[in-house]
Amino acid sequence: MKTFNLSTICLMFFTGTIIMSCNDDTDLPDNINEPVSYQFARDGISTVSYSGQTQRLAMAGELVAAMTDPQTTIVSLQEMFANESATGEDVAPFSTDELNTSTKSVRSKVAASKDLFEANTSESAIIKAEMDELLIAQVSEVFPRWNELASVGLAGQIADGASTRYVNAKGLEYDQAVAKTLLGALMGDQIMSNYLSEDVLYAATNVADNADGIVIEGKSYTALEHYWDEAYGYMFGGAADGANPLTTLGEDDDFLNKYLSRVEDDSDFNGISQRIFDAYKLGRAAIVANEMDVVDDQRAILRSEISNIIGIRSVYYLQKGKINLAGGNTGSAFHDLSEGYGFINSLRFTRSADGSVMFTRAEVDNMIAQLTAGNGFWDITDSTLDSMSETIAAKFDFTVAQAGS
Numbered sequence: 001m002k003t004f005n006l007s008t009i010c011l012m013f014f015t016g017t018i019i020m021s022c023n024d025d026t027d028l029p030d031n032i033n034e035p036v037s038y039q040f041a042r043d044g045i046s047t048v049s050y051s052g053q054t055q056r057l058a059m060a061g062e063l064v065a066a067m068t069d070p071q072t073t074i075v076s077l078q079e080m081f082a083n084e085s086a087t088g089e090d091v092a093p094f095s096t097d098e099l100n101t102s103t104k105s106v107r108s109k110v111a112a113s114k115d116l117f118e119a120n121t122s123e124s125a126i127i128k129a130e131m132d133e134l135l136i137a138q139v140s141e142v143f144p145r146w147n148e149l150a151s152v153g154l155a156g157q158i159a160d161g162a163s164t165r166y167v168n169a170k171g172l173e174y175d176q177a178v179a180k181t182l183l184g185a186l187m188g189d190q191i192m193s194n195y196l197s198e199d200v201l202y203a204a205t206n207v208a209d210n211a212d213g214i215v216i217e218g219k220s221y222t223a224l225e226h227y228w229d230e231a232y233g234y235m236f237g238g239a240a241d242g243a244n245p246l247t248t249l250g251e252d253d254d255f256l257n258k259y260l261s262r263v264e265d266d267s268d269f270n271g272i273s274q275r276i277f278d279a280y281k282l283g284r285a286a287i288v289a290n291e292m293d294v295v296d297d298q299r300a301i302l303r304s305e306i307s308n309i310i311g312i313r314s315v316y317y318l319q320k321g322k323i324n325l326a327g328g329n330t331g332s333a334f335h336d337l338s339e340g341y342g343f344i345n346s347l348r349f350t351r352s353a354d355g356s357v358m359f360t361r362a363e364v365d366n367m368i369a370q371l372t373a374g375n376g377f378w379d380i381t382d383s384t385l386d387s388m389s390e391t392i393a394a395k396f397d398f399t400v401a402q403a404g405s
Contacts, residue, residue, distance in 0.1 A: 028282075031289045037243040038232065038281045040225070040288060042213075047221040048242070050233025053190075055104045057238045057253045059083065060182050062094055063106060064254065067138050067175035068166070070146040074139040081135060082107040107131070110185045113193035114200050116349070116357070123361055127185055127348075131178065138174040142166050152378045160331030165338075170376025173338035180342020183255045184310055184349040187234040191256075192306060192351045195231035196299045202292075211290045224287050228295075231302070232280050235260070246277055256309060263312050268402040276305050300353040307350035307358060311396045312403045314343040315389045319404030321377075322385045337377050344368060347392065358395050367391070 028034065040047045063080040066072045076093045083105035092100040111117050111127040141155045146166060150156035155168045167173050194200055201224060210224040219226070238252035239245035245252065250261025264273040283298030317340030324333035344367050350358040367388050371380065389400045 028294065029289065029291050032282075032285050032291055032294060034278070034282050035285050038236070038245070038277075038284065039243045040284055042215075042220055045220045047225050048229050049219070049221060049226060050229045050237050050242075052104050053230055053233025054237040055099060055102050056106055056109065056186065057234070057255065058096075059094065059099055059102075059104070059106050060179075060186065061254055062099070064175050064179045064182075066093070067135070067178065070143040072139070072143075074136055077135040077139065078132070080106070081131065106182070106186060109190055110182070111189060111349075113189045113197065113349075115193035115197040116189065117193075131181065131185070134174050134178050134181075137168065141168050142174060152375050158331040158334060160329075160335050163331075163335075165331050165335050167334055167338070167377075170372055171334040171337070171378055172341060172372070172376060173335060176335065176338035177342045177345070179254060180313075180339050181345040183259065183342070184346020187256045188306060188310060188346060189349040191231045191234045192303050193349065195227045195234075196302060201227050201295075201299075207290075207292060210287060222287075225284070228280075228284050228287055232284070235276065235280070235306070246273055249273055256306065259309050259313050263309050266312075266402075266405065268398070268405065269308070269312065272305055272308065275301060279305070300355075303351040303355065304353040307352065308396060308398070310343055310346045310350050311358075311392055312398060314340060314347060314392050315398075315400055315403035316340075317343060318385045318389045318392075319400065321380075322382050325380070326382070334377050337371065337380065341368065341371055344371070344388075344392075350395075363391075 038048065059080060063077065066077060066080060076091060079091045079093045083102065094100045107128060110131060111124040117124040145154070145156040148154070148156040150158045150167050150171070153169050155166075157164050157166050158171075159165075165173055166175075203223075206222070206224045206227075210222045213222070215222050216226065221229070235256050236242060236245035236252070238257060239248055240252070241247060245257075249264065250258050252258075260273050260276065263269045264271075279298040279301040283295050283302070286292070286294035286298065317336045321333045321336035321340060324330075324336060344364060347359040347367075348361060348364045352358055370384050370388060371377070386400070389404065393400045393403060
């Protein structure tokens with residue numbers, strides 16, 4: 001399958017750097033009419049399904065929230081992460097029966113894409129283990145000093161305006177590290193490198209079955225339709241109106257959806273949310289029409305734009321942290337840098353429009369090592385933050401000034 005077709009995507013530049021894409025209906029095959037919402041049906045029955053993604057978004061949200069409650073036990077956090085009885089019995093850690101009885105889990109889908117990790121199980125295991133370690137460290141390092149002031153080399157609380165942040169000895173908020181790492185390691189990885197990958201989307205007889213209208217046994221949808229929906233679910237699966245999710249963008253989860261909204265609000269990147277939504281719905285319509293060239297064009301847009309979210313916010317938080325450090329707002333700076341830490345972890349899961357991997361494990365590890373060297377955030381320098389920002393921006397089509405504003 002080809003991955004990019006300029007006949008159905010136009011590329012243009014604004015502010016001299018950032019690539020925009022736009023679907024040109026006049027170039028679409030006659031059998032495709034781009035829908036106005038994400039609604040698709042067969043014989044009057046909806047063919048859209050992404051309930052598993054909605055559940056994982058909810059599980060991840062409750063996991064991160066539980067990390068800010070010092071009464072939470074490590075057993076509970078481990079159960080929320082893995083959804084398998086860590087103690088040999090069901091501890092039912094979630095707030096609803098639906099989640100507590102679900103067969104889904106967060107941990108099983110972290111660094112689990114077919115493209116990046118099927119043949120790289122060792123790195124997948126390392127990433128999962130690192131997530132486990134962050135959960136354990138919150139309970140063992142931060143919770144015991146919940147009511148103590150943080151200082152160089154000591155975990156504890158630190159003021160951030162009207163808020164209070166809870167950091168480790170190097171100034172890192174583990175809950176922010178977990179949340180922003182999941183944004184890439186779960187949501188980004190599953191979208192870009194699993195469900196939108198050729199090896200999953202076009203596996204076996206998926207394309208032929210789709211053309212023949214052969215649905216999954218007992219379901220209303222084809223395998224190809226369903227995989228596309230699952231990719232959609234990791235972006236918009238928390239929306240109250242899944243057919244028109246942009247009406248509540250940023251309110252539906254604390255992961256990709258939230259930060260798509262934040263990037264959209266930056267005047268340098270206005271329009272990114274509509275481009276992503278348009279690519280999702282046009283790609284789904286193209287699947288119905290069995291026009292795989294158009295599907296591939298939308299895959300390219302989604303890889304590029306979703307990766308942009310991660311890249312932009314990585315630079316944004318490094319630069320915001322630098323500004324707050326210069327202003328003496330230590331708590332605010334540490335909060336920004338904690339978010340930046342997680343977004344940098346998520347760079348490992350970014351893909352360019354043509355599908356190439358943007359950051360290696362070694363590149364990401366090097367930046368994390370710079371953030372945590374010595375006393376970590378307590379003695380990070382402007383030059384280090386600027387250097388990392390430039391390194392990240394160089395892989396994308398935006399500048400540090402654009403992303404950092």
